[in-house]
Structure formats: structure tokens, C-alpha cells
Amino acid sequence: MSDEEEDESGFKPVSIQNTLPFKTLYFQGHEIVSQKATYTVVRLLGEGGFGAVYLCKTNKGTQCAMKVEMKMEKRKHSKLKMEIAILKLVGNSKHFTKILDRGKREKEGFFFLAMELVGKSLGDLKADRAEKVFSFGTGLGVASQCLEAVEELHKHGFIHRDLKPANYACGLDDKRHTIYILDFGIARKYINAKKEIKTPRETVGFKGTVRFAPLSCHRNIEMGPKDDCESWFYLLLDLILVGGLPWKKLNEKNEVLLAKEECRKEKRHTLYTGLKYTVELNKILVYIDSQAYQDRIDYQFIYKSLEEACVSAGLDIDAPYDWENSKEQGTSKEKSSRSK
Numbered sequence: 001m002s003d004e005e006e007d008e009s010g011f012k013p014v015s016i017q018n019t020l021p022f023k024t025l026y027f028q029g030h031e032i033v034s035q036k037a038t039y040t041v042v043r044l045l046g047e048g049g050f051g052a053v054y055l056c057k058t059n060k061g062t063q064c065a066m067k068v069e070m071k072m073e074k075r076k077h078s079k080l081k082m083e084i085a086i087l088k089l090v091g092n093s094k095h096f097t098k099i100l101d102r103g104k105r106e107k108e109g110f111f112f113l114a115m116e117l118v119g120k121s122l123g124d125l126k127a128d129r130a131e132k133v134f135s136f137g138t139g140l141g142v143a144s145q146c147l148e149a150v151e152e153l154h155k156h157g158f159i160h161r162d163l164k165p166a167n168y169a170c171g172l173d174d175k176r177h178t179i180y181i182l183d184f185g186i187a188r189k190y191i192n193a194k195k196e197i198k199t200p201r202e203t204v205g206f207k208g209t210v211r212f213a214p215l216s217c218h219r220n221i222e223m224g225p226k227d228d229c230e231s232w233f234y235l236l237l238d239l240i241l242v243g244g245l246p247w248k249k250l251n252e253k254n255e256v257l258l259a260k261e262e263c264r265k266e267k268r269h270t271l272y273t274g275l276k277y278t279v280e281l282n283k284i285l286v287y288i289d290s291q292a293y294q295d296r297i298d299y300q301f302i303y304k305s306l307e308e309a310c311v312s313a314g315l316d317i318d319a320p321y322d323w324e325n326s327k328e329q330g331t332s333k334e335k336s337s338r339s340k
């Protein structure tokens with residue numbers, strides 16, 4: 001992420017009036033007042049390295065998710081600033097949460113983003129299942145929507161670089177069949193001001209999550225749209241493989257790289273352990289692996305292959321998802337915090 005990109009965010013914070021220090025936001029009932037609304041913290045939804053996401057209630061009686069990030073002098077790049085820039089750019093796109101409000105508290109040093117509240121993450125939804133994976137039909141249907149979100153992001157000149165089940169969630173109420181993409185903290189612009197693909201840098205540091213990282217990331221090579229597609233493919237397998245990805249139990253980056261490389265050769269079959277309908281899935285991986293940094297992705301080919309895999313299995317890719325068949329509703333971590 002370059003400084004030039006940070007400037008492109010167009011982030012114009014609105015100052016909010018509140019004098020309580022950042023840490024008190026952790027308490028239920030704490031109020032954040034902006035020019036638009038008063039937000040009351042209901043509960044913590046999740047915490048990251050530099051901030052947290054809260055479930056908030058507005059003075060108009062609606063609910064929203066509020067992401068708060070500490071402003072750190074030493075950090076060059078604000079993750080939240082990047083998230084706001086991307087959400088602004090994609091506008092009302094189906095797979096992205098809408099921005100409701102945003103601002104900055106200069107004195108206490110934090111930024112906030114109030115956004116549309118969504119439901120549980122794919123990681124949490126999967127954990128709710130007895131077998132800890134989705135059914136084949138749900139997995140492929142959900143993965144297809146996950147790719148639509150990535151396609152939209154790529155269309156706007158960004159790559160995500162951290163695709164994984166925890167960074168996607170289902171919607172609430174009548175949006176339970178819609179998948180949302182979250183967390184653009186390490187996204188990168190791969191298109192320059194002239195709308196050309198940026199010249200790849202000679203070497204790039206590791207970014208993202210080891211389990212879902214593409215080969216290029218392990219090898220310190222510049223990532224492009226096809227690398228997001230590779231991470232997306234690991235995500236798809238993670239949603240449906242009962243034993244998880246073959247490198248699930250490995251922690252060391254180089255061991256994981258080796259396992260990913262082996263799955264391209266003699267150990268190909270270990271990628272699909274327990275799956276019955278693998279021809280179309282393997283066709284997708286062959287296609288992704290044939291792409292280079294600068295290539296334009298044929299997303300339609302991938303959607304079509306997913307549909308064909310469902311047809312082979314006698315399933316409808318648009319059928320209701322596993323969680324739509326259960327009555328349970330709720331935002332991320334709600335279940336675990338209720339059961340504590």
C-alpha cells in the first residue's frame with residue numbers, strides 16, 4: 001500500500017463530540033456522539049490488532065456495526081482508512097456493507113466507521129454445523145457469492161490479499177442468502193492512475209493468513225487478481241472438506257508452501273479428500289494456476305464450473321443455504337458470548 005493510495009481514500013473525517021477515553025468504549029452502554037447520530041455500544045463483536053468492532057444501537061432505534069481503530073503515530077497506514085475508501089468506491093454493491101457514518105476523535109486518537117450490521121462470519125456458521133463444514137451445495141453456492149464480491153473489488157482496481165471464511169459473513173433477516181465481504185485492511189490497489197496494471201515490485205513481504213495465502217505470497221512475489229482467486233479456491237475447499245485443507249495442521253510458513261506445492265503435483269488428490277464431485281473443481285484450480293499477475297480473470301468460467309459441479313451432484317446452487325434451514329439468527333460471536 002503506498003502513500004499515494006492512502007491519499008486516494010478521500011477520507012474526510014467528521015469530528016465527533018465525546019470526551020471519554022478509547023478504552024471505555026468496551027463498556028456496554030457507552031455513547032459515541034457524531035453529527036449524524038448517537039451510538040450506544042451494545043456488545044463487542046470482535047477485536048483486531050488495532051481496534052475492535054461493536055454492535056451499536058442508534059438513537060433512531062436501528063442497529064449497526066461500529067469499527068473503531070486506534071490512531072497510531074508509528075503506523076504508516078490506517079486499515080480503517082483503506083476500508084472506508086473501498087466501501088465508498090463500491091457504493092451500493094450487493095456484497096459490501098453500506099457506510100452509515102464515519103469520523104475521527106482527534107483528542108483520544110481513534111477513527112470510527114459505522115456500517116450496516118451483518119450476520120455471522122462463514123467461519124462461525126461453519127463451526128455451528130455438526131460436521132464443521134457446509135453441505136456441498138451450500139459450500140459451492142456461498143463460494144460463488146464470495147467470488148462475486150472479489151470480482152467487484154477487482155473491477156474497482158483493488159485486490160483483497162486476505163480472503164478466508166472469517167472475512168465473509170451472511171446477511172441478516174431477508175438477507176440471509178446474501179454473502180458480504182469484510183475487512184479490507186490489507187487490500188492493495190493493483191491499477192495505477194492511468195488505469196494500467198502496476199509494475200510488480202521485485203520483492204514483497206508476506207501479507208495475510210498462512211492457511212489461505214497463495215503461492216506468490218509465500219514466494220514474496222507481487223500478488224494480482226489471480227492470487228485472490230487462488231486464496232478463494234482454498235476458502236472454497238475449507239468450506240466443504242470434512243478434514244479441512246491438507247496443510248491445516250501445519251503452522252510453519254515454509255511447510256505450508258511445500259504442502260501447497262505438493263498438491264500441484266503427485267498429491268493432487270489430497271486436495272479433494274472425501275469429495276465425490278471433483279472434476280469441475282479441479283478444472284477451476286488448473287485454470288487459476290495457468291493465470292499470471294497481469295491476466296484478466298474469466299470469472300464466468302469459474303461460476304459456470306461451480307454450477308456444473310452442483311449439477312453433477314444433482315444439486316441446485318441457488319437452493320437455500322444450510323443456516324437458512326435453521327431458525328437461529330445472530331451476528332458474529334453472539335452464540336459464543338451467550339453460552340458463556
Ligand SMILES: Nc1ncnc2c1ncn2[C@@H]1O[C@H](COP(=O)(O)OP(=O)(O)OP(=O)(O)O)[C@@H](O)[C@H]1O
Nearest residue numbers: 045046047048049053065097116117118121183332
Ligand atoms: N458489519 C458487520 N456486522 C457484523 N459483524 C461484523 C461486521 N464487520 C465485522 N464484523 C465482525 O467483527 C469481527 C472483527 O471484524 P474484522 O475482521 O473486520 O475486524 P478487524 O479489527 O479488522 O480484525 P483483524 O485485525 O483480525 O483483521 C468479526 O467477527 C466480524 O465478523
